[in-house]
Amino acid sequence: MATKLRPLDLAVPRNQTALMQHLQLIVGREGHRIWCGGVIGRTKLAAFITKMAARYPITRSTRQRTYDRSLGLAVVHFVAYPVGDKVHWWLLSDAGKGGLADQSSEDARVARDAMSADGHIVFGDYVLLYATKREWREVQCPKTKKPRGFHKQTSTWTWKLRTEVMRELKLGIERCCEQLEYGSEGGNGKKAWGLRGLLATMRSRPLFSGVRSQVLELHRDARDLWKPRQQLWCEQHPAYAEQYKQSAGALTPIRVVVAKELPKMTRKKVFGESPKTLQDIVTGAHVPLSAVVREDC
Template sequence: MTDPEDYPLLRSQSALLAQALRLVSRDGYTWWQVQTAPVEKVLAAVKKLDEKHAVLIAPKARAIRKEARLPVGHLLLAPVSVMPPQDPRPTWPMLLLATQELPGERMQRVEDRPLTWVAWRKEAWRATYVLKPDQRGRWTWFLTREFHRALLEEALAYAAEGDWRALVGHMKALGNLPMFSGVWSQVQEIRRRVQKLWGDRHLRDPSGQWKAPPWRKVVEEWPKAPLSPIGMRLYPEEPPRTLGEWWAMHRKGGGA
């Protein structure tokens, strides 16, 4: 593959995180850089990166380069599904991974600075996920410290105020996060803190009976175990499946 239009798009944020986790922990892509390109120039940006670092070469060619101890680059574009809804869209985030530091790029080693990925929050791309070893030394994704703290403080505020409607909505949103083991542990911590603070003091009904917390059903709908990248579907079955398909749909729809 040498044509940017043939670049396969990932199906979701979870798929991108899973692919990055595999590349770092299993395949030795320990250098990283996050950059953005204007949406209307993303094809040109991908082409330029390929010309500089051969990020679009076939798997067999990658293996040959790695065996020869040459730098190998790998490019991951943010999934279309996480792009902001407004039109025109602002920029398109890209994660550049490599087995060695690529010339002309401002890359970081994961051992020196944990890989950090973004999500669209508060009308901007913000650092949201961080890839680092857990307590057992296994690579996994966590929420950034700032984002985790913000989610925890919001949940505790709703619980302290007895605002169960807002708390239910908040806990439901937490269940939609990419539940890799690090994120899973952080979300479970929020649940425990909420449960401890809320207790059942807000829940006595007029008959005097204690009721279950209103957010319990939402928590029961959370994934029952942490997300594993093994066997995860990475690519969509329906268009847009490639950058070229997205571009054609984008132009036909007038930027939709």
């Protein structure tokens, strides 16, 4: 007989990008749109997870969840991730009996629908949305038998930068352009700064389709705002203008950014080979880094 999983044995995603991808799949592909969540101190996690396990079937195996679903019972996931001394947590449920959508549930009054405008899941700079995106498709022409390409509008669950974050980034781009801060992308021990540094930092974000589109949008904004100021920057830096000629003060072309610096997100393992657990958070053992890690390929 398999050992029953204890609440504190639940695994923790190996980094923040894995966490975001995990939430996206649970809400999107698996349809667990009803949720509640919050932030608690590490010292309160043990008592809290014990209480949640008493209310909901969060320790059930994949096979047990399939059986529960066949009986019309709720499938509920508990996801937690530490950031500093705090723990971010989410309880995600489908529409089955005993879950968050069940009005007899203890937490039904605070549950939200991730699809609704006031119920989106937010984590740091990001918000999980059911968004429309433009995809390039190719089909074979029945007459010529040659491939024919076209753009198609599709809808999918994806993470995007919050409206407030996008506003701040746009203001940062405007400020850099107005002050002629061409800057540097950093690297080799040098700190990134100015317009180029800001753009390089944006490219290092986890490139979910929604985020990727926004990063491209910001690069285009930067290109349009910087272009009329490039010559002014060159006049202030004649040595660079003489050395780099036409490329002096230039930003990386958008086509190059798309081809080489914005790879599409691929699915990664959510948990490590020997995954950390909620028990590790409680005891203060080593847990995944709090920085967002971009994993593209």
